[in-house]
Amino acid sequence: MKTNKRVNWVDGMLINKMHFKGMEDYLLSTIYTTNRLLFSGGYGIIGNKLNHESDYPLIKLSVDSSDSTNQVIIIEQLEFLAVNPSGTLLDISNENFFYQKGAVESSKPRVIVNVEDQKISHGAPLYLVLLTQPYETQGVGQSNDKEEPLRFPFCSPISELKCVSSNSDIENIVGPNHFPIAKIKIINNRLEIDRNYLPPCYTVSSHYQLRNRSLNLMEGLLNITNNIDAFIQNNQDVSDKNTSFLK
Numbered sequence: 001m002k003t004n005k006r007v008n009w010v011d012g013m014l015i016n017k018m019h020f021k022g023m024e025d026y027l028l029s030t031i032y033t034t035n036r037l038l039f040s041g042g043y044g045i046i047g048n049k050l051n052h053e054s055d056y057p058l059i060k061l062s063v064d065s066s067d068s069t070n071q072v073i074i075i076e077q078l079e080f081l082a083v084n085p086s087g088t089l090l091d092i093s094n095e096n097f098f099y100q101k102g103a104v105e106s107s108k109p110r111v112i113v114n115v116e117d118q119k120i121s122h123g124a125p126l127y128l129v130l131l132t133q134p135y136e137t138q139g140v141g142q143s144n145d146k147e148e149p150l151r152f153p154f155c156s157p158i159s160e161l162k163c164v165s166s167n168s169d170i171e172n173i174v175g176p177n178h179f180p181i182a183k184i185k186i187i188n189n190r191l192e193i194d195r196n197y198l199p200p201c202y203t204v205s206s207h208y209q210l211r212n213r214s215l216n217l218m219e220g221l222l223n224i225t226n227n228i229d230a231f232i233q234n235n236q237d238v239s240d241k242n243t244s245f246l247k
Contacts, residue, residue, distance in 0.1 A: 004029040004135075025135050032134065035087030036176070043179075044200035045082045045207060056080070056208055059199070061128070061182055063191045069116055071191045073128060073163065073184065075109040083202065086176035088134045088157060111161045115189050124167045125194070128182040132159045174200075 004026040007019050035042075045057055057080030064072040082090040111128065139152025163184065164172045173180055183197035201207045204214050 028134060032087040032176075036085070039087075042202065043083045043085045043087075044202040045080050046202045047081055047206065057199075057206075059181055061193050063193065065190050068189065070112050070114055073111045073113060073161075073191065075161070078109070078181070082179060082199075084130075084132060084177060084179040085174060086132075086134060088132055088177065090130065090132060090159075090179060091156070092130070092159075109161055111163050113163050113184075113191060115186060115191065124165050125186070126163045126165055126184040126191075127173050127180040128184060129162050129164050129173060130159055130179045130181055131162055132157045132177050132179070134177065 004022070006026050007023045013019070058077045059080065060075075060077040062074045062076055064074060079093045080090075082092070084090055113126065134157050136158045137155035138158050139154070140156045141152050141154040143150050143152050166173070172178065179200070181199045183194040185192045185194050198207055198209055201210055204210045
């Protein structure tokens with residue numbers, strides 16, 4: 001397994017950009033390794049970057065089945081903040097997600113699925129997985145026209161979307177750099193988005209559906225508790241009346 005080495009700054013050298021990148025990669029790998037050791041399983045969508053909007057996170061998908069064999073999953077909207085199992089922060093938005101590997105910036109991200117593929121022909125559900133390469137980056141942000149050579153001020157890990165069969169190795173779904181965002185069912189040789197599936201979430205408040213479900217659950221439990229209290233109180237009143245009658 002390839003490991004990132006610490007850069008030797010002490011003995012002198014001809015410094016170039018790869019030395020700075022090497023040092024950054026070493027520091028990142030140290031942080032990621034520490035995160036995995038200390039917070040195993042501590043990953044998922046975090047917080048609410050949209051100030052508690054009711055529809056956070058924004059994960060809107062559609063399916064183009066015009067070609068019955070090679071059907072297309074189209075990412076209409078994707079916006080959330082998450083941490084994947086490796087500890088990489090995923091700041092996914094319309095602004096930076098279109099820099100995904102091999103994508104055309106002006107087009108919506110899409111994944112082509114061959115429904116006749118042997119691996120998925122048995123109807124096993126698929127997972128739409130965001131694969132991130134933490135050490136491969138691409139410039140993002142607004143460049144300065146006066147700066148030469150032209151440079152984007154920030155960089156973001158290169159990501160790409162893949163459809164993975166649930167029959168495949170679990171590492172292909174929730175590996176260190178993998179983050180499942182949707183579940184796709186195959187019904188009558190057609191792809192359908194599973195609207196009941198929720199991606200991994202770090203807290204209940206991370207996803208509006210989880211918040212709604214927890215609120216409904218708490219309301220249901222409160223109603224049950226109130227009914228039990230009322231039942232006990234009624235029985236106590238009846239018992240007190242019977243005791244008073246016997247006296």
